[in-house]
Amino acid sequence: MPTVILLDLSLSMTRPVVSGDNDFQRKHLAIQGVSTLLDYLAAHNRLEFTALVAFSSLWELVVPFTRDYKELKEGLNRMDDYDKTCIETGLAGVSQIVMDEWGVGLPCQVVLVTDGSPGVGKGSLKESLERFYSSQHHHDDLSTDGDEFPLPFPFPSKLHLVCLANPPEVQGVLGQLQRLVDMNGGAGGVYLPEGELSMATCQSLFSKLAETQFPSVSWTLKCGHMSSEVQAVPVVETFKKTYDFGPLVREPSLQMEILGFLDSKDIASPAVISRHLVLPKPTKTEKEASEGESGASGEGDGDTAEHDGKAPSFCVLLHGSLKVESMVALVQLGESWYGFLYSWADSKKKSNLMLSVLEPGEDAVSWLGKISQLGPVASSPHNPYGEDDTTSPYPVRHADKRSYAQNTTVWIKPSGLQTDVQKILRNARKLPDKQQTFYKELNRLRKAALSFGFLDLLEGMSAMLERECTLLPGTAHPDAALQLTHAAKELRLAINKDYDDNIAPLQTHFSKSDND
């Protein structure tokens, strides 16, 4: 997930680390620390995007989101000194930068590096928090003024507040900083150097932050006995969501176990919570080998071939076949938690294996049915894909139909009723050919009138059918008049009859002769 590094460049950051030593400012510690973090990211998460933002009473985007860590480091060296600390402004800047770049759906990490001086006056941390709480109390739904507090961020995020100070200096501020983290949903934390502030403690602080918050996680991609060590980029996050009946937290199991395969068109485009590149993980020996030109061939050489750059990887085979066949592999990521792998191409030349993570639960894709009830075709006596691969068991159809998929009667607007009446009359004029449709529509109207307690309509419709009977042309089939008279009579009687007592066509000797 993208990272924003928000660096405090207020004047207080120019304070010397050790009093009297003017060459060595807190700002230098911050730059050195951020540099450590960037080195770590470059080594372990080089596909992630990072942006560098400076703030004081204003904010400035120093380096926009990039994978170019050299550029980020150069940005660090261009830092000037500005006026006072105004964390609220900095956070608002982050919010805007992330929204402009990624929208609101993508989780981001925000690393705020400050010296723990909360600022003074308007825009100071204390004043910001007070203003936030007072607005909470007044709870004004209509407040649309631009002064909304930037937390919580509109996108899912972790907020890490790194406070470069000797712990005793900032006792009063820590609580306020922690409150910021809590306001943002609690993910992240406040970090202080262990021991006295120095270059060493500062570096170890950033190293720890990098290792704990930007881990490089290894997954096992598995299909029966075939497997590959892979890395998911970005990292698959722990799933947290509050449902109607309580919160759900799911940890990724770090094993992508393939359950089977589906055609791309069958999985359609389900809602996913995140997407990740799945990259085969190079082994240590392979890294070494790739530095020199390895001349050994990978064929039949036993164990040594496993670590060769040319050693076959299941992950690559899977990608190739998924791409050729336009299929997806359904994988299990945790307890009742699924995703699917497919070939994805950013450009025409480069394609990759992609993991789309579904929301945890058996019903994540309604048109597949319950996922745990998907089983192998081999176990079924007949193949639902057909002999020539032209049929499919999907989408799974549910027994209950939605209102738009059946003939729902709504007469709130007069046009609804008029259309239904006209449809009956149209069919009435084509009796006896349209006899079946005529009675079907007539019964639909009868049922709706009974349900809505609109009994006058039955009377009215009946009168209309009688009139229609008188208007029949001389060429009309004799059965038409008989059916119309019958229907008109039955419609009147329906008022006192059962809802399910459908009006049946009159058995005339015309219809009988038709049947014979």
Add this chain to the structure above:
Amino acid sequence: MAAEGNAPKIFPSSHKTVVILDHSPFMAEACGQTVDFDILPKSRAAPGIIPLAPLAKSLWTCTVEAASEYARVVYDVYPPRSRDKLLKFVITDTEARSLNSWLEEEQSLSNVLQGLAVVGPPSDSDDAENCSVMHGLAMAVESLCEGSEKQLEHKASLSDPEEPVVNKGRVVCITTVKSQGHIQMLEECMQEAIVQHNKIAEAADKLPITHCELVLIHTVPVGADNNIQDQPNKEVSSLLSCEVHSVHSGRHIAAKLALLVQKHFHLTSTTITGIPMKEEQNASTSANYDVEILHSKDAHIEILKMGSTSQGYDSSGFACSKDSFGRETVILKWCTPKTNIVELQYCTGAYRITPADVNSRPSSCLTNFLLNGRAVMLEQPRKSGSKVISHMLASHGGEIFLHCLGTGRSPLEDPPSISEGSGGRVTDYRITDYGDFMKENRLMPYPAPQDGQILPEKEAIAVLERTTRYWPLVISDTIIFNMASHTDPLPTLITKAALTEDEVVECQKAIYHLVGMESRSEPLPIPAMGTRGKGPKRDEQYRQMWAELDTLLRAHASTSINHQKVLECLQEIRRPAEEAKESSRKAGKKEEVVVKEERVMTEQSTAELAWQEIQRYKAMSERERSDFERGNTNNDHFRHRQQTEVSSPPIKKLKTSLEDSQGKQQGGPPSLLAIWTSRINSKYNSRHCEFAGRLTAEGNKAELYVNLQKDGTNGTSDKPSGVKQEKRGP
């Protein structure tokens, strides 16, 4: 944050809603609006026909229509099978009647409509004095105390059985109140009912109400005096809140409930503009229509959140819909559909929709278009004129979904190609074979497993486990999978969970076929890739092939006894080769024969051993051969022959002697071996010169190795009878 207040909460009141319809005689009054139902088309406006008088709907009819529409929207967007949003209809006059329960099977619009038909419209002649909406309120409270299926499941899942289940609900009551005081009275009645029922509920096995929201809708005929004011939501007590909506009947009450259903169920409206539709009369031209749909607010979370910062988004994305009832709708533009949208879209959400006006012609045109399997992209109108496709409408299994597409920049852009990573330089992956494997391992939906049945998902994992026990990734690592026409159907059959006797024979047949190939020294399809120099000699190739087949069969031998049988078949055939190696080493005929492992053997010795093996097979007598093929090589007669033969010079024979004998035989499996053997022998006999010793001997049987028989003492004693063996023929 603009969207914050709209976020769904835990234990929402919308889980259970009781809709109370006042069925008192007053509701039989006309609603004040009439409906022209007899519209004469101009073509039929014959002189003398007077259209029928417009009909007057009653207050009851308007109420029922509006409430049914409320239910239609809820059941469309939250299908009853998800059991998330439940409705219960209660009719109240001199008593209260409920039309359905919280159970899933009673949650449907048709069920409610049928119930309403049974109740019928109120009658003027009913006893107005004893009619009261209070009966309905009491029943609503009682109903809310009944746990829904989900609530009961939740209760069962709680670790602490004493922990109370949060039981919230909403009561929508449509009635006509007499005065402000009447409202007060209803509130008090409701409050009292909750307190009383909660007491009972604690004793009985019911759920006390945590909080109830009463939505009172006061309705009067259109044009009638209305002295009741709207009242915003206020907390009557910690258990009850109440709000009052005062509306005229007719279309006004329907509009009010349409507004409330959005508010109550976290819905919002989208209008799709510019849908081209052919005119019925003039099919060559098309006009553009708008269709309004309702769906969960979450489908617009991006617009709502981004709207609050007004960055790049057109604030006119929120435009008032035309009906002037104060509903807001998001405008999205129809994009001419492409022929097929089969590619996977990056979709951040998919929400069920329902048309706001289900049976209007534009709505049904759109829904039918989608239900027929087409999908359409929707675009956000923006000031800048840039085109942003943010949504997609598509149906799946008879339900229409609004898909939200990712519009922001992707953090996955410009990744390294998979061919640049580990294993990316390998070029001979078995892509086609794995493609076939994937097709064979596609998933299909199964019914829920019964007790004791394995979950289909677990079954799928088991099948993959079986079918991948031996699966070389690249072409150059395998021989047997590159010669499918020769090995079939063995590789497919052997991965099955169970083998029938017939299938075992099929597998054995495949193995014999390979034996035949080897004896004819047919070239094996060894890929040129990955081999250095000239590559292994043919005999070495066969040896590798047998070793690979052995690996495959060994991997599956544990599946069942019949799988084991197939492996045994191979082992029996291969044993002579193994034993030949052993004996050749013991005999010391070959120099520098090092048999460390199967894989590390000098090419020369292997070649020679294999050669000897073939020759030996050819040289077998009829009975020995049938023994050999039956896998019965345990008799000493056979063994003697082996031991001696390896040291004797190979018998020269026409190589073509077996050439045509190996064609795939048709026929019943039990007799196949016999047919095969006899056919080979007949050809064989016709072509080769008979052994001189046999020609001269008695009964065409030459006594071989006379010296050995004489020297060996144990050889003759337990020699099995040849007659006995022949009886066991196939």
